[in-house]
Amino acid sequence: MNPTLEKLKTKFEQASIAAFGSEFAGADPMLVAASNPKFGDYQSNAALSLSKQLKQPPRAIAEKIVQYIDVSDICEPPTVAGPGFINFTLKPSYLEAQLNDIQADSRLGIAPTKNPQRVIVDFSSPNIAKEMHVGHLRSTIIGDCIARILEFQGHDVLRLNHVGDWGTQFGMLIAYLREVCPSALTTANAVDLGDLVSFYRKAKQRFDEDENFQETARQEVVKLQAGDEDSRRAWQLLCEQSRREFQVIYDLLDVKVIERGESFYNPLLPTVVEDLEKTGLLVEDNGAKCVFLEGFTNKEGEPLPLIVQKSDGGYNYATTDLAALRYRIQQDDADRIIYVTDAGQANHFAQVFQVAKRSGWIPDSLELIHVPFGLVLGEDNKKLKTRSGETVRLKDLLDEALDRARADLEARLKEEERSETEEFIANVGKVIGISGVKYADLSQNRNSNYVFSYDKMLSLQGNTAPYLLYAYARIRSIGRKGNIDFEKLGKDAKILLNEEAELTLAKHLLQVSQVLSNAEQDLLPNRLCEYLYELSKKYNQFFEQCPVLKSEEPVRTSRLILCDLTARTLKLGLSLLGIQVLERM
Ligand code: ARG
Numbered sequence: 001m002n003p004t005l006e007k008l009k010t011k012f013e014q015a016s017i018a019a020f021g022s023e024f025a026g027a028d029p030m031l032v033a034a035s036n037p038k039f040g041d042y043q044s045n046a047a048l049s050l051s052k053q054l055k056q057p058p059r060a061i062a063e064k065i066v067q068y069i070d071v072s073d074i075c076e077p078p079t080v081a082g083p084g085f086i087n088f089t090l091k092p093s094y095l096e097a098q099l100n101d102i103q104a105d106s107r108l109g110i111a112p113t114k115n116p117q118r119v120i121v122d123f124s125s126p127n128i129a130k131e132m133h134v135g136h137l138r139s140t141i142i143g144d145c146i147a148r149i150l151e152f153q154g155h156d157v158l159r160l161n162h163v164g165d166w167g168t169q170f171g172m173l174i175a176y177l178r179e180v181c182p183s184a185l186t187t188a189n190a191v192d193l194g195d196l197v198s199f200y201r202k203a204k205q206r207f208d209e210d211e212n213f214q215e216t217a218r219q220e221v222v223k224l225q226a227g228d229e230d231s232r233r234a235w236q237l238l239c240e241q242s243r244r245e246f247q248v249i250y251d252l253l254d255v256k257v258i259e260r261g262e263s264f265y266n267p268l269l270p271t272v273v274e275d276l277e278k279t280g281l282l283v284e285d286n287g288a289k290c291v292f293l294e295g296f297t298n299k300e301g302e303p304l305p306l307i308v309q310k311s312d313g314g315y316n317y318a319t320t321d322l323a324a325l326r327y328r329i330q331q332d333d334a335d336r337i338i339y340v341t342d343a344g345q346a347n348h349f350a351q352v353f354q355v356a357k358r359s360g361w362i363p364d365s366l367e368l369i370h371v372p373f374g375l376v377l378g379e380d381n382k383k384l385k386t387r388s389g390e391t392v393r394l395k396d397l398l399d400e401a402l403d404r405a406r407a408d409l410e411a412r413l414k415e416e417e418r419s420e421t422e423e424f425i426a427n428v429g430k431v432i433g434i435s436g437v438k439y440a441d442l443s444q445n446r447n448s449n450y451v452f453s454y455d456k457m458l459s460l461q462g463n464t465a466p467y468l469l470y471a472y473a474r475i476r477s478i479g480r481k482g483n484i485d486f487e488k489l490g491k492d493a494k495i496l497l498n499e500e501a502e503l504t505l506a507k508h509l510l511q512v513s514q515v516l517s518n519a520e521q522d523l524l525p526n527r528l529c530e531y532l533y534e535l536s537k538k539y540n541q542f543f544e545q546c547p548v549l550k551s552e553e554p555v556r557t558s559r560l561i562l563c564d565l566t567a568r569t570l571k572l573g574l575s576l577l578g579i580q581v582l583e584r585m
Contacts (some may be wrong), residue, residue, distance in 0.1 A: 008029070019064045040079075042090075059083060103565055108512060126164070126242075137397070149525075149528070158258070163246075174220045196245065268323040290307045306354075321349075338523065343372035435469065436466060445526050446525070465574075479564070547559075
């Protein structure tokens with residue numbers, strides 16, 4: 001929400017009534033932020049659209065509106081340009097007052113939402129006993145950021161990890177476990193299975209090679225589903241081991257998410273199918289139970305089915321998502337459900353949403369959103385792989401970022417002839433490494449693929465985490481140098497905006513609440529990144545042009561407050577991206 005825009009809209013409406021009569025009370029002021037600072041801060045195109053109705057030339061209408069509108073408390077006298085645009089330029093005194101208000105507010109003037117919702121963010125969601133790959137990294141980083149923004153806006157967010165912890169692959173895994181480590185099934189003690197991914201690979205190899213083993217694996221699935229104690233224990237052991245591996249990543253990334261995997265919904269699957277049957281949507285096709293979809297066709301143009309129960313009686317990924325959806329509506333009281341997965345699953349979600357809607361399971365007030373994202377590419381523009389062509393292990397990827405960040409830091413410290421404690425180096429290296437990876441991901445429009453480059457993401461130049469962290473640390477160093485207590489500073493000091501660079505920075509600072517309310521809707525973290533990058537650049541221009549510590553009062557304090565507001569806005573914005581700031585780096 002942008003309070004300035006709201007005020008201008010109200011004044012515009014009053015002016016339209018005064019100028020053209022009460023039937024123009026609802027006329028759209030068509031006010032937008034000006035595309036070019038040359039035209040001021042806001043521009044209205046209303047005169048052009050009213051022209052037909054009023055049977056007057058747009059310029060005349062614009063002039064009449066300008067004559068009637070009273071915006072003297074906010075703007076300089078509005079001007080008419082071109083065919084009939086009305087330009088508004090905010091007054092420095094108005095901006096000063098706004099900044100004074102937000103500076104006294106710990107939320108920087110960002111009011112929590114008036115309509116708090118119960119929002120579920122389904123993200124990360126790796127698969128047990130399989131590799132957590134870069135796709136899951138993207139989901140984890142983007143999902144966490146979205147959850148942080150919604151939480152800050154005042155929504156009640158449930159962060160859910162829909163891990164793949166159920167399915168026929170467990171038959172194979174348990175059968176293999178029985179062979180190589182029979183004690184794991186009978187003792188209550190946890191057994192260390194070592195690297196689960198290679199365990200999975202070996203089990204799969206065994207499965208592909210031996211028909212008898214395939215049969216055993218199938219029987220294991222039946223046993224597991226029937227609740228056989230040994231099988232359950234083996235299953236739990238596998239889940240536990242994976243969970244530990246995932247947790248290492250979550251701790252490194254500082255991400256919190258509640259595990260509620262596919263197995264959780266398992267008892268609900270038969271009812272999903274029964275209830276679909278009742279709606280009359282269910283069709284039997286070659287023994288499988290399915291719903292024929294609208295708008296999804298095969299090559300021959302025939303409607304595609306969404307299978308919810310296979311001919312062998314088994315359920316699948318879609319059945320589980322239907323059950324999860326209903327549970328989240330009925331038990332979790334969700335108003336909005338957000339699924340963060342790669343774009344490849346767009347059809348899956350569109351199909352599941354369609355079937356749920358046609359079944360009448362979705363209340364009108366519920367918003368279902370799939371938040372897709374593109375691929376992570378290597379520097380060769382192909383799907384990111386290790387040199388030997390294997391999928392990159394997340395832990396290795398993060399470790400490399402950490403190692404490189406630390407090496408860069410050590411080189412820089414040497415160059416600057418600084419000596420720092422091991423604790424400092426370890427912490428700064430870690431923050432830069434992790435935030436570099438996160439920011440590289442979040443700063444791209446999530447819908448597109450992006451090229452993973454350690455060099456770029458760890459660079460102090462450009463739209464990167466280190467650049468923003470550095471901007472923050474530099475501001476904080478001014479405070480240390482001047483021995484400034486920012487908390488006390490603002491109390492009765494006044495902000496004064498005289499220089500162009502101060503005005504530009506001030507206007508940008510005042511946009512933060514609009515940026516966040518946009519992000520709450522479009523769920524595009526890159527917009528927040530762009531805002532913060534712009535903020536750092538505008539701050540740098542201000543800092544180059546306007547001396548801070550060396551100025552005379554009252555300008556000195558006013559500029560210090562601008563510094564502090566910039567630092568606080570950066571800190572808040574970065575925290576919503578899941579990035580911690582550094583006081584020194
Ligand atoms: N486990 C799935 C995968 O790795 C992602 C699950 C996403 N969430 C969902 N409700 N289907 O692809």
